[in-house]
Amino acid sequence: MVRYFLLLLVVVLVSVGVCLQSSCGGEQEAASTEGAAGCGCNRLRRAASSAADSKEERPSSEPAAKYTAAANEKISQMMFIPGGEFLMGTDDPGIPQDGEAPQRPMYVDSFYMDVLEVTNQQFQSFIKATGYVTEAEKFGDSFVFEGILSESVKSQITQAVAAAPWWLPVKGANWNHPEGQDSNITDRLDHPVVHVSWADAVAFCSWANKRLPTEAEWEYACRGGLRDRLYPWGNKLNPKGRHYANLWQGDFPVHNSGEDGYVKTSPVMSFPANLFGLHDMVGNVWEWTSDWWTVHHTTDHQQNPTGPPSGKDKVKKGGSYMCHKSYCYRYRCAARSQNTPDSSASNLGFRCVSQEKQ
Numbered sequence: 001m002v003r004y005f006l007l008l009l010v011v012v013l014v015s016v017g018v019c020l021q022s023s024c025g026g027e028q029e030a031a032s033t034e035g036a037a038g039c040g041c042n043r044l045r046r047a048a049s050s051a052a053d054s055k056e057e058r059p060s061s062e063p064a065a066k067y068t069a070a071a072n073e074k075i076s077q078m079m080f081i082p083g084g085e086f087l088m089g090t091d092d093p094g095i096p097q098d099g100e101a102p103q104r105p106m107y108v109d110s111f112y113m114d115v116l117e118v119t120n121q122q123f124q125s126f127i128k129a130t131g132y133v134t135e136a137e138k139f140g141d142s143f144v145f146e147g148i149l150s151e152s153v154k155s156q157i158t159q160a161v162a163a164a165p166w167w168l169p170v171k172g173a174n175w176n177h178p179e180g181q182d183s184n185i186t187d188r189l190d191h192p193v194v195h196v197s198w199a200d201a202v203a204f205c206s207w208a209n210k211r212l213p214t215e216a217e218w219e220y221a222c223r224g225g226l227r228d229r230l231y232p233w234g235n236k237l238n239p240k241g242r243h244y245a246n247l248w249q250g251d252f253p254v255h256n257s258g259e260d261g262y263v264k265t266s267p268v269m270s271f272p273a274n275l276f277g278l279h280d281m282v283g284n285v286w287e288w289t290s291d292w293w294t295v296h297h298t299t300d301h302q303q304n305p306t307g308p309p310s311g312k313d314k315v316k317k318g319g320s321y322m323c324h325k326s327y328c329y330r331y332r333c334a335a336r337s338q339n340t341p342d343s344s345a346s347n348l349g350f351r352c353v354s355q356e357k358q
């Protein structure tokens with residue numbers, strides 16, 4: 001019973017994450033509106049879209065091909081992030097209830113950050129070296145977006161999540177079997193690992209002699225030295241018609257057109273780096289940070305803030321391939337969301353940082 005209670009809790013929290021991203025209604029009209037009041041998620045229950053079930057395809061104009069060839073060389077690289085002052089958060093929050101505001105002055109010391117989200121290949125190396133067992137493996141299931149599940153797996157699931165029917169608890173889903181037992185990572189070793197809990201992410205980073213970034217470090221890195229910009233690259237979502245992140249195009253959750261080339265995760269480095277040389281800071285998969293969640297922030301100048309001393313949820317940043325402005329306007333540097341530390345899902349990963357060069 002405890003397990004199922006936790007499962008339900010996670011369902012709710014995960015769905016809150018998505019629904020908030022989803023704004024559960026509010027952002028459908030305008031991204032800057034109140035957001036989460038009046039969740040319209042229930043009426044979104046539909047069968048998975050044919051587009052989401054289809055094979056990933058790269059558009060002819062997107063940069064995946066030329067970046068993928070170099071990915072292996074950069075796979076473990078870290079970028080030096082020069083410390084400095086920056087403005088964290090925003091006074092013009094897209095989703096006010098997330099605690100994006102107020103904009104507040106911060107200073108962070110220099111650090112090194114993974115250029116890329118941690119990949120399946122890297123996580124596989126960690127598992128092989130340590131024998132580590134992830135929380136999803138211990139629990140025996142994890143949450144998978146319905147749109148990427150096989151019909152076979154879906155037919156075996158009887159449990160639905162009323163508030164967010166696109167999230168299904170899938171038996172046997174874990175980092176090595178992202179859509180359940182009939183799936184594997186063989187053909188996506190250069191994709192970000194998913195179905196990792198916060199503790200799993202911490203364990204990996206520790207093994208690599210690294211750690212998770214604080215939320216302030218993550219946001220500082222996301223901004224790449226730009227001031228008052230929505231995205232790591234500026235204020236326009238698609239400058240010159242180009243996609244800079246793996247997000248959702250179409251009507252969430254029923255139709256993903258895959259205009260950016262991907263309806264699921266994409267190989268890391270498929271999209272351009274920001275000015276700090278970091279890829280996929282927004283989009284592709286959400287990224288865990290070390291901070292506990294709060295929506296209350298001081299406007300006093302802070303130096304290397306680490307968040308509240310305790311809490312219930314951990315902060316995640318950057319949004320994912322499931323984010324669309326109408327339901328998940330969280331692919332901005334100031335945006336944020338939360339999950340319980342034991343949560344895992346098919347759109348949640350991480351990257352590590354360290355004070356020293358690794």
Ligand SMILES: [Ca+2]
Pocket residue numbers: 246247248249258259260261262263264321
């Ligand atoms: Ca996409």
Ligand SMILES: [Ca+2]
Pocket residue numbers: 117280281282283284285286287318319
């Ligand atoms: Ca990301």
